[in-house]
Amino acid sequence: MARQDYRARVYVTLRPSVLDPAGAAVESGLHGLGYDSVSSVRIGKYVELQLQAKDDVTARSQLDQICDRLLANPAIENYRFELDAITPADAEGESPALSPR
Amino acid sequence: MARQDYRARVYVTLRPSVLDPAGAAVESGLHGLGYDSVSSVRIGKYVELQLQAKDDVTARSQLDQICDRLLANPAIENYRFELDAITPADAEGESPALSPR
Known part of the structure; x- marks a missing residue:
């Protein structure tokens, strides 16, 4: 059974109702550097x-499980992801998101 | 001088040449949970x-400075960002990215 390669980009963020001390610290640091107009800083994880999976549906369901079980804490975090089928050659190469800006 | 509100989404990732122990730990954890096909796990920050800025160009240049000076360590990290002009009402409300999946 041939399997398809996928690349996922997962965004894990604190639920809006959850306090974000790291975000508050960065915000006050930025104000200290003179960036007074900065607000609503929220820090999350980017994974x-x-x-590999036999099809998109299977890949999505696996990724949901991966997020629920390990990448995000459902009690305090939300997650969303983007999933792209890639060629085996892409799978070997560097992810475009990691290439310099 | 009227100022425009902007919402930024910043992705900070380790340069490909930099080892990612956190990513390796998550990868082995996922293998331990039975997700053997998972590979190339890289963990970054999502901010x-x-x-507020007078125009897009100014907002982008401020965001570049913010990334270079505080959000990313230029020695080991890359960053990229998305910037959207928003209405004052949006600025008050919850960020769409933070709303549950």
Whole structure:
């Protein structure tokens, strides 16, 4: 059974109702550097990974499980992800998101 | 001088040449949970913030400075960002990215 390669980009963020001390610290640091107009700083996790699955539906369901079980804490975090089918050659190469700006 | 509100989404990732122990730990944890096909796990930061500026060019240049000076360590990290002009009403409300999946 041939399996398809996928690249996932996962964004894990604190639920809006949850206090974000790291975000508050960065915000006050930025104000201290003179960036007074900055507000609503929220810090989250950005995870890139590759996986193989027989089709998109299976890949999505695996990724949901991966997020629920390990990448995000459902009690305080939300997650969303983007999933792209990639060629085996892409799977070997560097992820475009990691290439310099 | 009227100022425009902006919402920024910043992605900070380790340069590809830099080892990612956190990513390796997550990868082995996922293998331990039975997700053997997962590979190339890389963990980064996802930062959301709002700022005001007189125009897009100024907002982008401020965000570059903010990334270079505080959000990313240029020696080992890359960053990229998305910047959207928002209405004052949006600026008050919850960021769409933070709303549950």
